[in-house]
Amino acid sequence: xxxxxxxxxxxxxxxxxxxxxxxxxxxxxxxxxxxxxxxxxxxxxxxxxxxxxxxxxxxxxxxxxxxxxxxxxxxxxxxxxxxxxxxxxxxxxxxxxxxxxxxxxxxxxxxxxxxxxxxxxxxxxxxxxxxxxxxxxxxxxxxxxxxxxxxxxxxxxxxxxxxxxxxxxxxxxxxxxxxxxxxxxxxxxxxxxxxxxxxxxxxxxxxxxxxxxxxxxxxxxxxxxxxxxxxxxxxxxxxxxxxxxxxxxxxxxxxxxxxxxxxxxxxxxxxxxxxxxxxxxxxxxxxxxxxxxxxxxxxxxxxxxxxxxxxxxxxxxxxxxxxxxxxxxxxxxxxxxxxxxxxxxxxxxxxxxxx
Amino acid sequence: xxxxxxxxxxxxxxxxxxxxxxxxxxxxxxxxxxxxxxxxxxxxxxxxxxxxxxxxxxxxxxxxxxxxxxxxxxxxxxxxxxxxxxxxxxxxxxxxxxxxxxxxxxxxxxxxxxxxxxxxxxxxxxxxxxxxxxxxxxxxxxxxxxxxxxxxxxxxxxxxxxxxxxxxxxxxxxxxxxxxxxxxxxxxxxxxxxxxxxxxxxxxxxxxxxxxxxxxxxxxxxxxxxxxxxxxxxxxxxxxxxxxxxxxxxxxxxxxxxxxxxxxxxxxxxxxxxxxxxxxxxxxxxxxxxxxxxxxxxxxxxxxxxxxxxxxxxxxxxxxxxxxxxxxxxxxxxxxxxxxxxxxxxxxxxxxxxx
Numbered sequence: 001x002x003x004x005x006x007x008x009x010x011x012x013x014x015x016x017x018x019x020x021x022x023x024x025x026x027x028x029x030x031x032x033x034x035x036x037x038x039x040x041x042x043x044x045x046x047x048x049x050x051x052x053x054x055x056x057x058x059x060x061x062x063x064x065x066x067x068x069x070x071x072x073x074x075x076x077x078x079x080x081x082x083x084x085x086x087x088x089x090x091x092x093x094x095x096x097x098x099x100x101x102x103x104x105x106x107x108x109x110x111x112x113x114x115x116x117x118x119x120x121x122x123x124x125x126x127x128x129x130x131x132x133x134x135x136x137x138x139x140x141x142x143x144x145x146x147x148x149x150x151x152x153x154x155x156x157x158x159x160x161x162x163x164x165x166x167x168x169x170x171x172x173x174x175x176x177x178x179x180x181x182x183x184x185x186x187x188x189x190x191x192x193x194x195x196x197x198x199x200x201x202x203x204x205x206x207x208x209x210x211x212x213x214x215x216x217x218x219x220x221x222x223x224x225x226x227x228x229x230x231x232x233x234x235x236x237x238x239x240x241x242x243x244x245x246x247x248x249x250x251x252x253x254x255x256x257x258x259x260x261x262x263x264x265x266x267x268x269x270x271x272x273x274x275x276x277x278x279x280x281x282x283x284x285x286x287x288x289x290x291x292x293x294x295x296x297x298x299x300x301x302x303x304x305x306x307x308x309x310x311x312x313x314x315x316x317x318x319x320x321x322x323x324x325x326x327x328x329x330x331x332x333x334x335x336x337x338x339x340x341x342x343x344x345x346x347x348x349x350x351x352x353x354x355x
Numbered sequence: 356x357x358x359x360x361x362x363x364x365x366x367x368x369x370x371x372x373x374x375x376x377x378x379x380x381x382x383x384x385x386x387x388x389x390x391x392x393x394x395x396x397x398x399x400x401x402x403x404x405x406x407x408x409x410x411x412x413x414x415x416x417x418x419x420x421x422x423x424x425x426x427x428x429x430x431x432x433x434x435x436x437x438x439x440x441x442x443x444x445x446x447x448x449x450x451x452x453x454x455x456x457x458x459x460x461x462x463x464x465x466x467x468x469x470x471x472x473x474x475x476x477x478x479x480x481x482x483x484x485x486x487x488x489x490x491x492x493x494x495x496x497x498x499x500x501x502x503x504x505x506x507x508x509x510x511x512x513x514x515x516x517x518x519x520x521x522x523x524x525x526x527x528x529x530x531x532x533x534x535x536x537x538x539x540x541x542x543x544x545x546x547x548x549x550x551x552x553x554x555x556x557x558x559x560x561x562x563x564x565x566x567x568x569x570x571x572x573x574x575x576x577x578x579x580x581x582x583x584x585x586x587x588x589x590x591x592x593x594x595x596x597x598x599x600x601x602x603x604x605x606x607x608x609x610x611x612x613x614x615x616x617x618x619x620x621x622x623x624x625x626x627x628x629x630x631x632x633x634x635x636x637x638x639x640x641x642x643x644x645x646x647x648x649x650x651x652x653x654x655x656x657x658x659x660x661x662x663x664x665x666x667x668x669x670x671x672x673x674x675x676x677x678x679x680x681x682x683x684x685x686x687x688x689x690x691x692x693x694x695x696x697x698x699x700x701x702x703x704x705x706x707x708x709x710x
Contacts (some may be wrong), residue, residue: 031664031665193671195579196553196655196663196664197579198551198553198577198578198579199577201663204655204656204663204664204668205663205664208664208665208668209664209665212665212667212668217669218668218669219669219670219671220652220655220656220664220668220669220670220671221655221670221671222553222554222578222610222611222655222672223553223577223578223579223611224550224552224553224578224579224610224611224614225610225611225671225672225673225676226614227613227614227617227676228610228613228614228673228676229671231613231676255577255579255580255583256577256578256579256580258582258583258586259579259580259581259582259583259614259618262582262617262618262621263614263617263618266617266621297575300551300559300575300576300577301559301575303658303659303663304658304659304661304663306659308551308556308559308560308658308659309386309551309559309560309563309564309575310386310563310564310567312567313559313563313567313573313575314572314573314574314575315574315575315576316548316574316575316576316580316584317577318580318583321580321582321583321586
């Protein structure tokens, strides 16, 4: 079954720049409505990141880069050659919009460094070129991760994924979903299972939506059914993304990932993390040092504007958890595959050149 | 903290008989609305079990017992002394309403055996007395399990539970939630964490509602957050119910339970199943022989009348999973505690007398 290669369209892009504005596909409204929002100001971009108009570690990094372009333009218009201080404040605000994904800080630092060397007259154009380059590099990295990750998958097999790591979560194509797209295209993947991924339902709303558009067979499950699915023997791999990978290989990702890693190890199912090297933070020694966002309990008790729990009930809403390196079989980056992640193997991939 | 005992009200009852009719609290509408439905006919009772007006293994057993009373009354009214055949068909229909919980078949068999020995004139009254006795015995069993289970919990500690196993799922008081009620009443439990329990959200809708009414501190979590909660050290026990326990101690329970058992073992958190002996099925040798219900995928993709997934996406909706005996630390029944569940220890508790 599925031995023949399949064409992969991958036509979805959630971040675009046109007519001097940043356009974001509002991911809170998918799949019911396809709504594009337009941004001319940096503070509105920071708010969009905070409110999850855009989400996914690589995607919020790229969004912040375009936000920095808007910040520079505004600050130069308002203050001319004295644009630097306001611009620095804007970048701080962007970097602080969400705490866990290191790509956000990484992107902001890259734009900050680029801006430092520029004359006022060239800032806007140069930063825009930098943001575009970052966007293009991300798609290229995703394609490369797709090839490397798919190369590890013996088919035909079933894969379970969590949250959304596709075109919507990145510059395009996807990290874990890029691996899945590529593996399906090569005919070595027969069925994708997608955790619905409470509380935001990114699996049900976004991953299913992406896969349907690429005609890749997808079956949704409730997050609690994952271990039982593994028990049935229908999945040979769990493939997920990451929001920050510490220097020792511990990986923060959407809440529920740690659950999957434990169940995968118990069942002998292989566990792959696909993430670009921009997600690796050498300054974070281990998972215990990763700042983990917690959001309001109402995101658990309410859904689609309606409350399902009795009024006033408390809920704990951690957005991310940390999977220890010891539970991860491979980390796939655009620079190569890290097997048995550790401080040493992570360092090695960071020091290698992109192929 | 919580060293002093707390009064437990336990005022909720979801199954009642009045003025010759069975009354069921419609659990699909909780916690938004408290709606009682009235039943005069057995086929409507079978439909209510199938449609989950009432759920929870002990509760559907008791409901079926009252349904048998209605069946006998109707059949005698229609056919006089020839009531037996129609009655037998009605009981078959009741027993087939849902496949997994063995309490349903157990209750129907008990009423069938009782009816076999009766003269037509005494059937209705005698079956009603049998159903009431079964209802009372269930509450007594729950109280006893509460004492036995709470006796194992060293406090103050945190407990994680799954689905709803309380007054709503039983004749009253609850199995796992009965243990939790008792432990809290004795001051050895400081915090309950409740999985929201997708797809039906029995944890968010029902367990939270019950615990709020008893003023027991409860915090909801998404099912995917359970392993991460265990990692924080905030829970020392997972306490769950069961829908059928096989002769070797394997236990079928709400989907997600198996996930919890694996994560609990990984973290050294203790795992307790609380269920009356009517949930143990000596005729089912092991978990592989338990019939496991699967329901429509729409229960996953839709919530509160609204679809969250793209149209036409498939979903896999297993209602139950099986936790192997080896992952269960203790099974608490009204006849005693089974440590290290196995064919031998399960047989021993079945052969012992209620204290």
